[in-house]
Amino acid sequence: MRITFAPWGESLGELMEVARRAEAAGAEVIWVPELHRSATVTAAALATATRRARIGTAIALAFTRSPMITALEALDIDELSDGRFVLGLGTGVRRLNEDWHNASFGKPAGHMRETVRNIRHFWESCTTGAEIALTGEYEPMRMRGYERPFGVRRTDIPIYLAAMGPVMTRLAGAIGDGWISHELCSPRYLQELILPELEAGIVQVEGKRREDFDVVVSACCSVADDRRTAVSRVSGLVGFYASVRTYADFFDFHGLADQQQAVIDAFRQGRGADYLADSVSPEMVDALTMTGTREAVAERIAGYAGKADSVKLSPPTHGIAPAEIRAAQNEILSLIADIAGSTS
16 A cells, blocks of 8 residues: 655645655655645645655645636646646535535536546647537536647646545546545445445446556544553544534444534534544544554554555644644654655
């Protein structure tokens, strides 16, 4: 499996420095999210800070930009990184799209299919001057007289899709170059619910093979010799996601429906979503995160072997002070160096 990393930093400068350290430790891809920063701007910054590792968005919101803007930003980052960019896209939820961004949502699978089609078509034709006339329910695209006056680094930048439900997961297998999991994804969930849907999508495309597709599982890590410290650092992140009813089936799959409800009850009583750690049970932490000593976490990561192609490690970030996040992140970078056999 490829070991990849999602860094944390209070500033872009800190993120760039952590990305350099992760690359030196042996991380093969550096992933950046989109919520408190722009994923594409952050990816561009990290592209200039690194030399070997690929740079990916995990994820950029697909519907809050036009497909053309997304395509242009991807081309620019690919140029900055000398062909190391991976465009990871996700739908987000309806409320985020419509209330936060005033963006249309519709049926997310159909919307995503048209978005990816447009991006790839633009990459292929943007330097030719050819007319673009794409129909669609969500993303029709009509362009005449446009010709990009300079070349592109690649017209086949990989597109990975984030998905949880069966329809979107099958779509990822059919039209994506890879799939990116939710921040909480156990090996059993991956094996039993995700891989069959991905494979069902892959076989829809003639000539496409599973080995050509990158399954990226996300693993939030909290590494410490003292178990209490490790658990306290990561519980806030579990509580953050448990507060979202959309993930009810996910928690129920792991036998954690009652524990999730306890978190939701605490959230309804007025606690902020980042401050639910003391409502999170140890069973939730053990089932859904990589928590414990370095040896224990390395063993948990190995549990994805034969299921995932890449593991995206990330530090806990919810409800803890920056100093604690940095300490957790430093432990992960050291672990990556151990796994990769290099020196951070």
